Amino acid sequence: MTQDSTTAGRPARGPWDEYLDTAGPLLEAMGDQVHRLISELDEVRRDGATVYLAGNGGSASAASHLAQDLLKGTSAEQNPPLRAIALTDNLSMLTAYANDCGYERVFVEPLRLMARPGDRLLVISCSGTSPNVVAAARWAKEAGLRVIAVTAGTGGILRDLADTEVNAPTKDVGMAEAMHSMIFHFVTQSLRDNSGSTPHSHQG
Numbered sequence: 001m002t003q004d005s006t007t008a009g010r011p012a013r014g015p016w017d018e019y020l021d022t023a024g025p026l027l028e029a030m031g032d033q034v035h036r037l038i039s040e041l042d043e044v045r046r047d048g049a050t051v052y053l054a055g056n057g058g059s060a061s062a063a064s065h066l067a068q069d070l071l072k073g074t075s076a077e078q079n080p081p082l083r084a085i086a087l088t089d090n091l092s093m094l095t096a097y098a099n100d101c102g103y104e105r106v107f108v109e110p111l112r113l114m115a116r117p118g119d120r121l122l123v124i125s126c127s128g129t130s131p132n133v134v135a136a137a138r139w140a141k142e143a144g145l146r147v148i149a150v151t152a153g154t155g156g157i158l159r160d161l162a163d164t165e166v167n168a169p170t171k172d173v174g175m176a177e178a179m180h181s182m183i184f185h186f187v188t189q190s191l192r193d194n195s196g197s198t199p200h201s202h203q204g
Contacts, residue, residue: 019175026170026179033166034183038190040120040148040164041070041082045191047118050083051148054107054136055124058177060088062124066184074191082191087111087136107136115145122148126168126176128156137161152176 044051051070053063067086074082087107088094097106111121121140123133128151137147141161149155149162153171166183168176 022170022175023178026168026175027182029169030166030179030183033164034186036164037148037150037166037183038187040146041187041191044120045074045080045082048080048083049118049120050085050114050116051120051122052085052087052111052115053122053124054087054111054133056130056133058173059124059126059180062177062180062184063088063122065181066122066124066188069184069188070191073188076192079192079194085114104131104135107132108139111136111139112143115140115143117144120146120148122150123158124150124180125156125158126152126173128152128154128158134158134161150180152179 041051043049051067053067054060055063064086067084067089070082070084087110090110093110094106097109101109115121121136123137125133128134128149134157137149137158138161140147146163147158147161148164148166149158150166151158151162152168152173153176155162155165155167159165159167166180168179170176170179
């Protein structure tokens, strides 16, 4: 009996194949939302405004990384600067506000002191229910700032507070965080190259 040439030497499908099978459709489903995010951040840049970023745990790391990418990674000779500040990055500030005002206020307090009309708040939360992130989003809405929420699953409370939402449609936190990381790199590249703000590069 001869071995089928299509399977000869090919390892059996395993967890990696299943991961890839899941990731592709998730990213595809997020496409229109990602392009709206690019448009929103491009408007921040053109207006000379600032985007403030916040998150907890892995999402705090993502907020810090994205702020660095937006400030430095989108820099090009033809582009004005995109001002981005991660509210997660000052440990002394965070612990001071947590100690004096409670952890729920660690993002609201500095945002209240620094934000100006036209600025944006970009919050990252897989659950969409983190109290300190939700509190910041609520304050931003009341202050007239637009809120960008990067979420997963049902979107939680942030879905109702967001002017723009990018949602990874999965309850798997690890997969959602991977999707967030990938889209953030795409967003940075698109803003640097001034491409990608219109879905599928279609001009109306």
